[in-house]
Amino acid sequence: MAFGKGHNLHLIDGSAYIFRAYHALPPLTRKSDGLPVGAVAGFCNILWNEICKDHGGNGPTHIAVIFDHSATTFRNALYPAYKANRPELPEDLRPQFPLTREATRAFNVACIETEGYEADDIIATLARHAVEAGGQATIISSDKDLMQLVGPSVMMCDPMKDKMIGPDEVFEKFGVEPARVIDVQALSGDSVDNIPGAPGIGIKTAALLIQEYGDLETLLARAGEIKQPKRREVLLENADQIRLSKQLVTLKNDTPLDVSLDDLEVKLPAPDAIMEFLNRMEFRTLTRRVAEKLKITPPAPVDLAPAATLSDDPAPAAEPTAQVFNLDAYECVRDMVALNRWITRIRDRGYVAIDTETTALDEMRAELVGISLSVDPGMACYIPLGHRQGGGDLFGSSDLVEGQIPLADAIAALKPILEDPAILKIGQNVKYDWKILARQGIRMTPFDDTMLMSYVMHAGLNTHGMDALSDRYLGYQPVSIKTLLGTGKSQITFDRVAIDDAVRYAAEDADVTLRLWQLFKPQLHKARVTTVYETLERPLVPVLADMEMAGVKVDRETLRMMSNAFAQKLVQLEEEIHSLAGEKFNVGSPKQLGEILFDRLQIPGGTQGKTGAYNTGADILEDITTMEDSHPQGARLAARILDWRQIAKLKSTYTDTLQHAINPETGRVHTCYSIAGASTGRLASTDPNLQNIPIRTEEGRRIREAFIAPEGRTLVSLDYSQIELRILAHIADIPELRRAFEDGIDIHALTASEMFNVPLDQMTSDIRRKAKAINFGVIYGISGFGLARNLRIPRAEAQGFIDRYFERFPGIKTYMSDTVKFAQTNGFVQTLFGRRINTPEINARGPAAGFAKRAAINAPIQGTAADVIRRAMIRMPDAIRGIDARMLLQVHDELLFEVAEADAPRLIPIAKEVMETSAHPAVALNVHLAVEAGTGKSWAAAH
Structure with a gap:
């Protein structure tokens, strides 16, 4: 009517x-x-x-x-x-x-x-x-x-x-x-x-x-x-x-x-919709009132935010109630009038979720295609900037599609709000967007990162990608990028996606991110991780972004010569391997190798995997190398196979790959650091991985010779000395270790002296090597079996070393026992800085339990070391301002700088002080942190 x-x-x-x-x-x-x-x-x-x-x-x-x-x-x-x-x-x-x-x-x-x-x-x-x-x-x-x-x-x-x-x-x-x-x-x-x-x-x-x-x-x-x-x-x-x-x-x-x-005619609410909302808001009385009016049974009270993972309880999360997304309601911003309306909304709201769409995952080579924004759940837009003709045709025209704001105009309009300290920018994996925008002249600040929020609350429990978080906490699966780009040879880049399709996909990302932020932000305080997020995670983003964008200069010719030398070495090793095997075979084939070792040479102990092929992993081969007395031919063959694998990996993973990784515009290699990877807080280097370059072999150390300083500059390496052992001495309260560190005594020699009753002045390299293996092994909860394999000694002898170690340093045994008990009771352990590292398998049975216990023992030590380095990196830019220097790499316990040759003497004492005092005042360590410095024209020379 x-x-x-x-x-x-x-x-x-x-x-x-x-x-x-x-x-x-x-x-x-x-x-x-x-x-x-x-x-x-x-x-x-x-x-x-x-x-x-x-x-x-x-x-x-x-x-x-x-x-x-x-x-x-x-x-x-x-x-x-x-x-x-x-x-x-x-x-x-x-x-x-x-x-x-x-x-x-x-x-x-x-x-x-x-x-x-x-x-x-x-x-x-x-x-x-x-x-x-x-x-x-x-x-x-x-x-x-x-x-x-x-x-x-x-x-x-x-x-x-x-x-x-x-x-x-x-x-x-x-x-x-x-x-x-x-x-x-x-x-x-x-x-x-x-x-x-x-x-x-x-x-x-x-x-x-x-x-x-x-x-x-x-x-x-x-x-x-x-x-x-x-x-x-x-x-x-x-x-x-x-x-x-x-x-x-x-x-x-x-x-x-x-x-x-x-x-506007009055209608009673739809029962499902109103009950879902009121129950999610936890308005119990109003839920009952409305249910009575609608003559329905009110739902049992549930929490939408999976309380199990958004609280202190590590149990699996309850199934979330799905949120509604209307992809067709998103706006396509095609002109400055519309963009200015959104800018006004953002200023009024005081925050905005933002996401960038680009042509590639490599931020240093990717082209900006568009930007999506969201200020309210369901209210989002996409600003197309670089879509090109050709739609789904990989070989389409390079001409821009009409109806897009010129990139320079959009950037000029957005820059003031993206750099406005009064407007919070919200993103998922902000570091990527930060670098994309930095290449456009924008240093985005301040910001929140939903990926890092999830990480500080749920490290070790879940993955932290947007799709996984949306599914877990919003009950919603976002549009897959594969539906737009395709896969395989027919895959296109985002600039070839039709704008209408891009709007639904990109604006949805911003919408999802905003909703996750609204859910996660209040949880940080409840989970008692606000300080970790605010002081260790969020401020690290621009520091890492600057390091990644700076990159490190790599000499292509040095890499090429190394690749050639490795290729020749592989040929020589293959000839020796074939001679020891008595026949030619594909050295890179685990199946063929297994047949040679366990069928032809009749080496005992061969085990087969699910495919029926023999297992020939590094641990198996290392065991065989100890059989020199009973199977000399097999022992030598296994040793040569290990050598071949190492050289082949160095060639394929580093000397070949790094040549392709050199950015043609900068002439440098730009690695990417994953902040939310390891549950302990350690950073992971990818694309390419510069943290796993082996340095224990001569060939591995040589690869660092290709990392060089430009003319007039030098590389400075600053490396923490035995930081994890120092932290162990503090956490486990080991007076002998603390005194040794303060007195500058060789800690491995001291351990050997304490355990084997050998005076320091009579210490042999073999005894010291055994003590070193035990020192580092204990940190990782090593077993007698593991130590026996590392030292190539009988298991009983290795276990005796460990038992004697605990007798001499009882505080370590107490620390290990107390840490495991805490993890079993609480489902997590913590670093000295409050980082929570979840241990979901700690009460499991079988092999998983053993691994979980060892991880729980190591996590507070490794995690505290990672937190110390994080704090140093965050403090470093302000400390060295005014010096012509910049951080390039973080590798385990080391920071690598590139500095003007004249400024190196100024940099080293300042950077050392930052690193050695980076635990304070947050944590009062009773062990001094020591940093060793070196300089050189190459990384190898500096380290």
């Missing part, structure tokens, strides 16, 4: 009531995760009451909730200072705004907002439509600005006071009838909204003047007749300002809308 006589349209001032509920009601947080929801709870109760109450027979037949779209409207164009004095939103109120919109939709009520207009303008327009259609309008608000709308068919209701506001109440407030409220407000102004009015004239005086002269224009026209001099001067001197004020306070009742009155 069409809206008309007998119908009553209730218009809820949503924006005003968020604030009313926030300030009027006590604070409330969601129990499962600490999310502030007090304003949302008040808002939901008001909304439900309006749907259900009859208001003395004046209940709604139609209803809508009206929101401010943003803080900037047409009034700002008239008067830029309009509402300029409004305070910043409270931090605990900001995340509740999107939830009230979500609540409105869950209650099956129209949620209306219009860009460029205030909620009051929309209310004025809908009220006019209702009256013109023969019906009534009831405005649910106590906002004085709306009182100008009150009339015979328009009433107001203050739900907080359960009070109706009609013409009499308006006269009581303003001293004039509703039609003249605008004139009074124009004169009196409004300090809250920064409306100037007439200086010195308040509401009472304004009302008296309007009553005497009838209306504002008559008053201003006859202002010279006023007898009081000051009042007369104020009106004459400020006439234009007063007229401007009237424009500002007058509500526009012709706001463009895309809904009709008939669209």
Whole structure:
């Protein structure tokens, strides 16, 4: 039935009531995760009451909730200072705004907002439509600005006071009838909204003047007749300002809308939608009330945020309730007008989720194709910048598709907000986007990273990629990139994706990231990892990004010569291997090698895998090399195979691959560091991996000779000396080790002396080697079997070494036992800096339990060392500012710098002090951290 006589349209001032509920009601947080929801709870109760109450027979037949779209409207164009004095939103109120919109939709009520207009303008327009259609309008608000709308068919209701506001109440407030409220407000102004009015004239005086002269224009026209001099001067001197004020306070009742009155008919909420929302918000009482009204059974209380992994409980997470994503609702921003609207939204909101789309995963070679933004769940856009003709054709035109903002224009517009310290940027794996934007001249700050938030809370439990996080915590699987790019030979780059498809994919990424942030951000404090995130993870992002972008210079010719030498060495080894085997075979084939070793040479102990082929891993071959007495031919063959494999790996992984990894534009190799890889906090180097270059062999050490300094510069290596043993001495409280470190005594020689009763001056290299193996083995929870393999000695002898070690250093045994017990009880261990390392398999049985225990023992030591290095890296840029130097690489316990030759003497003492004091003041180590420094034209020479 069409809206008309007998119908009553209730218009809820949503924006005003968020604030009313926030300030009027006590604070409330969601129990499962600490999310502030007090304003949302008040808002939901008001909304439900309006749907259900009859208001003395004046209940709604139609209803809508009206929101401010943003803080900037047409009034700002008239008067830029309009509402300029409004305070910043409270931090605990900001995340509740999107939830009230979500609540409105869950209650099956129209949620209306219009860009460029205030909620009051929309209310004025809908009220006019209702009256013109023969019906009534009831405005649910106590906002004085709306009182100008009150009339015979328009009433107001203050739900907080359960009070109706009609013409009499308006006269009581303003001293004039509703039609003249605008004139009074124009004169009196409004300090809250920064409306100037007439200086010195308040509401009472304004009302008296309007009553005497009838209306504002008559008053201003006859202002010279006023007898009081000051009042007369104020009106004459400020006439234009007063007229401007009237424009500002007058509500526009012709706001463009895309809904009709008939669209606003009251409907009960859909049971599934409303129950899901209320249950997720944990509004137990309101959930029961609504369920009774709808005559359904309320759902059992559950937590949407998988409480098991967003709390101290390491158990598997509950299945999340799926969130709704409307990919067709995302906006494609094709011109500067639209982009500026989004920039305004971002400034109003104070935060934005951002994601970049590019042509490649290599940030140093990738071209920027587009940027996606999101400011509210479900409200996201994509800005295409570099899409090219050809769609799905790999060999399409290089011409840009029409209808895209020029890249330079978009970057110029976005740069101020992306560098604005008052606007938070939210991303998933921010380091990638940071580098892409840095190449466009933007240093994005400040930011939050949902990947790192997940990492600090759930290291060792889950992966932290966006798709996995979305599936786990939002119950939603995002669009797969493969559906756009394809796979294999037919795969295209993102710039060839049709823009309409790109909008749905890219904007969804920003939308998902924003929702994850809203879920994760309150959890950091509850999980007690805020300090780790704020001091060890987030500030490391720009440091690593700068290092990766700097890259390290590599001499291609040196690598080429090494590759040739390795190739010749492989040929020689193959000839020797074939001679020892007695036949030619494919040395790189584990299957053929197994048949030679265990079938032809009859070496005992061969085991077969699932494929039926013999196992020929490095550990198997190392065992065979110890059989020199019983199987000399097999022992020598196994040794040569190990040599061949090592050379082949050096050639394929490093000397060949690094040549291709040299960036043609920079002439340098740019590795990428994974922050959220290892649960202990150790960084992982990839594409290419520069951390695993072997240095125990001469061939491996030679590869570092190819890493060089440019002309006029040198490389400086600063390396922590036995940092993990020093941390062990602190954690396990080993006085002997602490004293040795403080006195500069060789720690391995000391251990050997303590264990084997050999004076330091009589120490042999063999005894020291055994002690060194035990020192480092204990940190990793090594077993007698493992130590026996490392030292190539009988297992009983190795176990005897370990037993004697614990007798001499009982604190280590106590530390290991206590750490395992803590992990078994709590499901995690911690570093000295509070990093939580989860141990999900700690109470398992079988081989998994043994590995989990060893990992738990090592994790606090290795993790603390990683945290120390992180802190040093974060502090380093400020410390060396003013020195012509930059960090290039972090490899295990070492930092590599490139520095002007003249500045190397200045760099070394400063960088050493930063590294040696990087644990303080967060942790008071009782062992001094020592750093060794070296310089040279190549990495090999510096280390």
